[in-house]
Amino acid sequence: MLFSVLTTNLFALYAFTSTPTQTPTPLHSNSHKNMSLISQHVSLILKEIQVSQNKLSKMEKQLLGYDNIDISRPNVANELKFFLQHHTLPLGKDSRSGITEMVASVGHTCEKSMELLSQYMNYKVGGACNDDWSLAQKLILRGCEPLPRRRCFARIVPKVGLLHFPLSLWKPISDKIVSWSGLNCKSFACLGTKKISNDCVGCFDLVNGTEKYRFLRAKSKNDFLVDDVLSLGSGGIRIGFDIDGGSGTFAARMAERNVTVVTSSLNVDAPFNEFIAARGLFPLFMSLDQRFPFYDNVFDLVHAANELGSGGKPEKLEFLMFDIDRILRSGGLFWLDNFHCVDEERKKTLTRLIERFSYKKLKWVVGERIDESRKSQVYLSAVLQKPVRV
Numbered sequence: 299m300l301f302s303v304l305t306t307n308l309f310a311l312y313a314f315t316s317t318p319t320q321t322p323t324p325l326h327s328n329s330h331k332n333m334s335l336i337s338q339h340v341s342l343i344l345k346e347i348q349v350s351q352n353k354l355s356k357m358e359k360q361l362l363g364y365d366n367i368d369i370s371r372p373n374v375a376n377e378l379k380f381f382l383q384h385h386t387l388p389l390g391k392d393s394r395s396g397i398t399e400m401v402a403s404v405g406h407t408c409e410k411s412m413e414l415l416s417q418y419m420n421y422k423v424g425g426a427c428n429d430d431w432s433l434a435q436k437l438i439l440r441g442c443e444p445l446p447r448r449r450c451f452a453r454i455v456p457k458v459g460l461l462h463f464p465l466s467l468w469k470p471i472s473d474k475i476v477s478w479s480g481l482n483c484k485s486f487a488c489l490g491t492k493k494i495s496n497d498c499v500g501c502f503d504l505v506n507g508t509e510k511y512r513f514l515r516a517k518s519k520n521d522f523l524v525d526d527v528l529s530l531g532s533g534g535i536r537i538g539f540d541i542d543g544g545s546g547t548f549a550a551r552m553a554e555r556n557v558t559v560v561t562s563s564l565n566v567d568a569p570f571n572e573f574i575a576a577r578g579l580f581p582l583f584m585s586l587d588q589r590f591p592f593y594d595n596v597f598d599l600v601h602a603a604n605e606l607g608s609g610g611k612p613e614k615l616e617f618l619m620f621d622i623d624r625i626l627r628s629g630g631l632f633w634l635d636n637f638h639c640v641d642e643e644r645k646k647t648l649t650r651l652i653e654r655f656s657y658k659k660l661k662w663v664v665g666e667r668i669d670e671s672r673k674s675q676v677y678l679s680a681v682l683q684k685p686v687r688v
């Protein structure tokens with residue numbers, strides 16, 4: 299396509315520059331005819347260039363999967379239109395940022411789920427929102443992130459019986475203070491019988507299950523203990539980020555050691571965010587596909603358990619690793635906790651990737667476990683220290 303645009307452009311250039319040599323005839327009428335013929339040609343060529351350019355930009359859009367959200371389409375909720383409208387700044391160009399208008403931000407992939415998005419944006423302004431948090435999450439899981447803001451009141455779940463911190467960290471949480479709509483289970487007892495994810499087997503049972511021993515006792519050589527890891531940070535570990543942190547137990551153990559940890563989690567199959575908050579911990583409702591909403595070099599510790607979306611392409615993991623590296627300060631610790639590498643090959647890929655970051659390997663344990671289907675699975679646990687880069 300690029301080639302065809304180039305060649306048509308060259309032809310046009312040729313047609314323009316070669317006109318004088320082709321019209322040496324003294325006869326006025328003839329040269330006139332010739333001229334009109336040429337200009338006809340030129341306009342045809344120009345048209346072709348236009349068409350090629352349109353095609354090219356269309357291809358580009360397809361390649362990037364990017365399309366501006368077309369709010370002129372029928373059936374688009376009015377509230378979405380209002381939200382997405384650009385607002386010019388009342389005093390003209392802002393001297394500090396250089397912008398002239400405010401643009402509301404919404405994930406570009408929302409375009410692919412316009413029907414769901416319109417359903418999400420269909421509400422009475424100033425009234426109650428529908429009970430649709432699971433619709434919101436469905437949109438996020440389809441890459442529609444960030445979601446647009448809304449002008450309706452989210453459903454209220456009365457939070458009665460919340461306990462004081464730090465008592466709140468390990469006491470059972472009442473079924474009544476979370477929303478169960480859209481979930482198969484309607485109680486924590488029900489969730490206790492299920493394997494929600496690899497990282498959450500009975501993770502809502504803070505009393506009788508294995509959760510209360512996590513990070514204190516090792517089940518395998520891949521399990522590191524919080525105090526061991528904290529001692530590697532030579533006392534400088536104060537704030538941390540736990541990626542996909544289940545029911546918040548990592549943050550709870552850290553809180554007991556006066557380390558503040560933010561736990562990112564979605565509510566897939568269970569009310570993780572409400573549970574974490576009820577424990578007096580900080581839940582962050584976001585998917586792993588978004589750039590972390592933190593500034594560079596701020597965390598003393600990043601903890602990541604399990605998959606890290608490891609099903610994707612190596613590049614996907616690379617983007618994630620670079621973002622983790624970005625938010626971690628130099629000297630800070632990256633704790634890769636039972637990372638599921640599946641097989642040797644993927645472990646090698648991951649190892650190569652980690653080595654590119656030239657972190658200091660404070661701990662490095664590769665373990666194997668037999669899964670339910672009797673296949674051997676490779677797990678990697680490591681504590682890595684971010685170097686000072688110049």
Ligand SMILES: *[C@@H]1O[C@H](CO)[C@@H](O)[C@H](O)[C@H]1NC(C)=O
Binds near residue numbers: 503504
């Ligand atoms: C823990 O186990 C005890 C004794 O089996 C039981 O009475 C209690 O309800 C359990 N607690 C939770 C939160 O499951």
Ligand SMILES: *[C@@H]1O[C@H](CO)[C@@H](O)[C@H](O)[C@H]1NC(C)=O
Binds near residue numbers: 554555556
């Ligand atoms: C946490 O901070 C409190 C208050 O400063 C202090 O009394 C306690 O000893 C600290 N705990 C740990 C494990 O450092």
Ligand SMILES: CC(=O)N[C@H]1CO[C@H](CO)[C@@H](O)[C@@H]1O
Binds near residue numbers: 320328
């Ligand atoms: C380039 C071109 O078409 N030139 C023509 C212009 O008109 C005269 C008279 O009809 C022709 O002799 C030329 O060949």
